Amino acid sequence: MHSPVPESPSSFAQLAISPALQEVVAELGFRAMTPIQAQSIPLLLQGYDLIGQSKTGSGKTAAFTLPILDRIRVSARQVQALVLCPTRELCGQVAREMRKLARRHPGLQVLVLAGGEPGRPQAVSLESGVHIVVGTPGRTLDHINRGNLDLTTLRYLVLDEADRMLDMGFADEMEKILEAAPQNRQTIFFSATFPASIEEMSARYQKQAQRVTIDEGAVTAPSVKQIVVEINPENKLSALHGLLDQYRPETAIVFSNHKAAIAEITKALGEWGVSAAGLHGDLEQMDRDKVMAKLRNRSIRVLVATDVAARGIDVADLDLVINYDLPLKPDTYVHRIGRTGRAGKEGIAISMATPRERLKIEAIETYTGSSFEREKIQLPKQEKALYQGAAMTTLSIGGGRKDKLRPGDILGALTGEAGGLDAKDIGKIEIHDRVAYVAVAQSLGRIAVERLREGRIKGRKFSVDWVR
Template sequence: MVNTFKELGIKADIVKGLSELGIVNPTPIQQEVIPILLQEKTHLVGQAQTGTGKTAAYGLPILQQVNAKKKYIQALILCPTRELCQQVAKQLFRYTKYTDKIFTEAIYGGEKIDIQIKNLMRPTHIIVATPGRLIDLLNRKVIDLSSVNTVVLDEADEMLSMGFKQQLDEILNTVKNVDNKWLFSATMPHGIRQIVNEHMSAEAHRIQISKDVVNKNIDHKFLQCEETDKLPILLDFLRSRHEERGIIFCKTKAAATKLSKQLIAKNIAAEALQGDMLQKERDKVMRAFKNESLRLLVATDIAARGLDVQDLTFVVHYQMPDQEEYYTHRSGRTARAGKEGLSLALVTTKELRILRGYEKSLQIGFGELKSK
């Protein structure tokens, strides 16, 4: 068992920055992949759930391999959402406090493209991008990826389920001769296997962090009730958790909007996060949530993609998701960075059957909470 980043091969100036951030012990995914990614010319497929430390797992090797003296783009990281792009760029910046200046630029939709084009005129070593906006910039011939030697697909299954398969193929064909191709995904649906087969070496390293390791800090609970009892039960639960913060998941935009209004009417600091919101509305809600003036988000699965908010002690499944990867992504919003968290499902008799299915397929033990 490797207990330090230095033992994994990370340089002292980066380790010093990590230590100041309180990042001392590598997570299982970091222990597994960092030594591999520090080698030259590596293809890797990593399967690990949200909140397991994937950003540092690929980010630290990238930072170590970038030549800060060369003022061109050397690494490309593709992410599903604006929030994840911003989060990754911010993390990379924080890791480099004691290194030579390494410049990372985040580019994504919902921001004026002219501003991003102007920003790309500055020396840039690493690009963190959503696929759609990157294609726009490539079509305008304002971004040069010819010197990129590392490409990362982060949360690849999320990008696929958001409909980015065509853009990913186009981007990967543009950088097809890149030495290092690293793909990270919580799940491995057929579309991800297609991307791996088409764009990566048959000898690619394959690392899977077992679900037991990932879920050890998440306490999975369920409470069986009638649909009409869900709101009062949720209110009781929220009162019992005092000021603790979390995300409540609904299946539809209408349900998320309705539930957020019901919570606000009970003087609970909650806001909906759903797909019909304008980007500026979404940004306003996320700012309030991250600075803790907002206690709860009521979100749909689509709208919650790419969120990375620290210190969330619980998630509530107000409505059970239809797909097991959605349960994986939802529950992974809590118990991040080694902390513990609760994933609570409020289920009707019909939804209990779905839960029992996930219990088997995801190898999770659900404990039952009794309603008062």
């Protein structure tokens, strides 16, 4: 379908959004828009329903958030926008970005509704009034069915990564939520692929939907250097040692298909002096949050994960992805390597393949339309200690968003008179509902814990500890 907008703007400054939002995008350093933003935002500002097709990491969250924030009424403490995402991790990531863009909307409440957290506190938050809900289909529908989530005031409904939600078996939940939402809403689908099931859903639940497709040529990002290393199965651990010694990434993800291998690889990395943590489907949600905070805060260098556990993971500036095991399907390969090579930087993806897996490599090359570089790996004669551990350590503070804690409060406590630390030694600060994570230079971790325990944040005492 042809776009009703004759020409897409190229910079955020050209958008017809409020001065407050213009200030925010300027503060965040947003200048040139990504293709999906340039084509989607003007259509959404005009009120059109939309199907946007582009890959993960293309700037979709800002594409739907800016039009929503431009129209939202903070004075009306009712649910006005609902964003559905396939996983809890992706919900958290979307909510964080929405809050960042809403910094000039004082009092705006964004609530995550996802599994892994008790439902009662979520119900209490809904009762007290929120403006935007970001949720997984299952937990969101559960709150609708229980009468906790009232959609009568809903004006915007976004299905983010709609194809993945369908792949994960959420079709029934998605349709029930679409049917429960008021008719006079704006409905927005974002999807990396456009299967027939999405087309059918669009025909049933959208009105005159505009289609925006970002043609990126090959399925994979051109900014990822793709390498295959042929190795016998019994030499995989040694090969991993050699690759990490050769590339020395600041941050990396190692993918395995087997939960048992996660523990084996993580143990070996620890023995080599590499700070690492494993992520698999059996971890409790709190432990998953800790692992992800440590990776984002750069207090671990390497994450070892299965595909199920890694759904929704987004880490800025990831240097390297290693496929310790080749994925079972070519589209999974694309999801894996799409986590590196973002924001104009070249990423590297290395796949270990056994001699029997040559057909799998050919299938991936056919699917992606690109060829692997073939490299030989020199297996180390003996395994030595590798590069230094992580530069940062992560601390947890027993208070969060529900306690009205903000990143500036924690930074102030660490760098103010009582804390006495230099701002350059403080890294990323993440605020969750009831816990906050802060990265501090490794050498100053003990001092930071002591000062925070002795002092106060916003005049209050909070528990403080290392994230182990």
